[in-house]
Amino acid sequence: MRVVPVGERACLVEVRDAVAAASLAVWARSAGLAADDIVPAAATVLFDGVDPADVAAALPGWTAGSAAPPGPVVRVPVTYDGPDLERVAEHWRCQVGDVVDLHTSTEFTALFCGFAPGFSYLAGLPADRTVPRLATPRSRVAPGSVALADGWCGIYPTASPGGWLVIGTTDAPLWDADRETPALLPPGTRVRFEAC
The missing domain is CATH 3.30.1360.40 (Gyrase A; domain 2)
Incomplete structure (x- = not known):
């Protein structure tokens, strides 16, 4: 340190x-x-x-090995319709339904925010479920896109370029400057995705 x-x-x-x-x-x-x-x-x-x-x-x-206390749980509805859903299933050697089941059964934790206001880096995927980023990033990823890259999960709060694998979409309001806490998923928040 x-x-x-x-x-x-x-x-x-x-x-x-x-x-x-x-x-x-x-x-x-x-x-x-x-x-x-x-x-x-x-x-x-x-x-x-x-x-x-x-x-x-x-x-x-501070004890370096100590875990942060659990934060509040936020449930995020997702329509699993992403253009990379089948690519993730192929990478994981499973069916598309298995990807959805694993994603919705995992409790993620927001560890930090960055890239864009409201973009939280969510940890929680098992080590054997990492996925590579796209070789060539898309010039535009739609807002609300739920995506995976390496061992992370994230949700694009606004339209932007991006190289993560998009597995679904949500209409959850990730950033609202008028809220007391503008980011929906600040560090420490536990996140559960729900298929809709």
């Missing part, structure tokens, strides 16, 4: 993976670390509005 100052009032803490980053972010908030913002990512946590020395001094109180 390494603390990298980013100016006088911010720093990045490098950790081993996204699970550790989510755990550290939750711990830091519960420990009352006086940062303006704490943002987990794939292998770092950004602490903004705090002296990097204060972050470094607090870190020995």
Whole structure:
């Protein structure tokens, strides 16, 4: 673990993976670390509005192997009609219905947000169910597209280019700047997909 100052009032803490980053972010908030913002990512946590020395001094109180406490559950309805559903089934050597069954029986956890406002990186797929990204990304992926890449699941909140394998669609409002918490799936949220 390494603390990298980013100016006088911010720093990045490098950790081993996204699970550790989510755990550290939750711990830091519960420990009352006086940062303006704490943002987990794939292998770092950004602490903004705090002296990097204060972050470094607090870190020995965090146990790197500790899991973040479970967050609230959000149920997301999905129509499994994606253009890559059969490709995922072929990659997993199963039927399309098995892909839907595995996806709806898995509890995902939002570990961090990025790429676009409201795009959450959801962990939870078994290690043997990773899928490659498209060799050539699409120039436009429709908003609400539920997709897989590597070991992640995500939902495109707006139309954008993308190389993830699209398995379905949802009309869940992923980002709403007028909500108290604009992102529907902030870090720590548990996510259950339901076929509709």
